[in-house]
Amino acid sequence: MEKIEEQFANLHIVKCSLGTKEPTYLLGIDTSKTVQAGKENLVAVLCSNGSIRIYDKERLNVLREFSGYPGLLNGVRFANSCDSVYSACTDGTVKCWDARVAREKPVQLFKGYPSNIFISFDINCNDHIICAGTEKVDDDALLVFWDARMSSQNLSTTKDPLGAYSETHSDDVTQVRFHPSNPNMVVSGSSDGLVNVFDINIDNEEDALVTTCNSISSVSCIGWSGKSYKQIYCMTHDEGFYWWDLNHLDTDEPVTRLNIQDVREVVNMKEDALDYLIGGLYHEKTDTLHVIGGTNKGRIHLMNCSMSGLTHVTSLQGGHAATVRSFCWNVQDDSLLTGGEDAQLLLWKPGAIEKTFTKKESMKIASSVHQRVRVHSNDSYKRRKKQ
């Protein structure tokens, strides 16, 4: 069985998204879980200008766009059983659109409580429950839950929450991740450093809290890993990496598998640099966890994760020209989609054919300095000088 390292090393760019009129950072990527014969495979990308763009996966052209304006959108997720795409909005709602229909107004709207600002969310594996995390407002940072099932009667509905958790985080809830196969388990991460695991089948919040792990920093990314997904990994905004094994909650063995304060200091990159972490990738077939990181110039690094640490395995280059912010690995065809601050969406596929590809340097978004400073033309200066 080919290891993921080898697959990764063999990746080449086969497609690049065409430039759009408004360059924007590509902050999140998700691909449709339903494959319909004769129809395009869809990719949804979260853009920093507050929109979700739907692309055709093979041609990488923009099919349609949805907006959360005037609020900002956070997170992007396809449903598991259909092509509904969801995103959480700072206006206090989670919005749902039909990715196949160019209709501006959301098909479904999940309303939060007054003054909720949603910055993270997820939908569970059977599409029944949506959970969104809020910014800290006054003293509260909430996890809000809704019933996500579409009612056949109304086409466009607004739903109120089922309830909320309010006692387990003391700062912005930056990540929410449901378990890949157990619809009742969810993990949340916050800038208070805590990673909370809940069994939402249990009635009250205190009893639903299975365990709390502490990254002592600010959580930027969390994921599930391991056989039957009983492990949790988390990355922090200051480039730390933590890995916990929930199998050991009731044994004498330690729950902590790995505890790295600053990955940039411990991973041996040889001559290269590691500037930041992007996310994690658990490969079911080989039961291996990988960490993906990058450089500010756009190089992507794949690292292996074991209890003895992170090891750099291979890198991808010639793709992005700036910080890489999102990726999505497709297990079916071993392809990789990456999105960066250079506004590019790249499709990488395994294969021996080396396609020459020119980096789009011009896609780098002009820094605010350049946009503010006005260059005076030489002519006008010379004219004045002559006088």
Next chain:
Amino acid sequence: MSSKVSRYTLQEAVREVLHRNHHKRHKFLDTVELQISLKNYDPQKDKRFSGTVRLKSTLHPKFSVCVLGKQQHCDEAKAVDSPHMDIKALKKLNRNKKLVKKLAKKYDAILASESLIKQIPVLGPGLNKAGKFPSLLTPKKNMVAKVDEVKFMIKFQMKKVLPLAVAVGHMKLTDYELVYNIHLAVKFLVSLLKKNRQNVRALCIKRTTDKLQRLY
């Protein structure tokens, strides 16, 4: 120094802040904080600027730490007169919200052995909400080193309101200690910015009751 601040400027600034004559008299010990203003940074689309800085000297001398330990850790804590609780004492709290709140209020930070950290949900989410959930006791050799580690950590977070302020010491530190703390903080914070120095507009230090002292 990797940032734009020269060692000389930093030393002079620290000298000013620590030794400048002060007319106001007050009982409490002033903290010294580092203020960093960013440029070319958009909090709506750039990666969140948030995390924990680890310094070398204490941020305030009266920082209190409680150890929730297995037998061995409790014995070590007892030997150095450090406040501690074992699993029995923890279970006695029995989800009593008032007692858990009291525990959270009494100490600036809590450390726990691996075996006890698993049991914290027994107390309910009181420590979570209070922002006092324990850190893991590292397998360092002595208890003092373990406790000191948490005393030297300071959380920072860039909220929408710039600039970012991080405590880096107090008025009773020596010049050298404060210079070193500031150096560590600046180096770490700048390393997290994608344009490093180019993302920094200004750096200042300030004691609680005085004006800003510009470093850069």
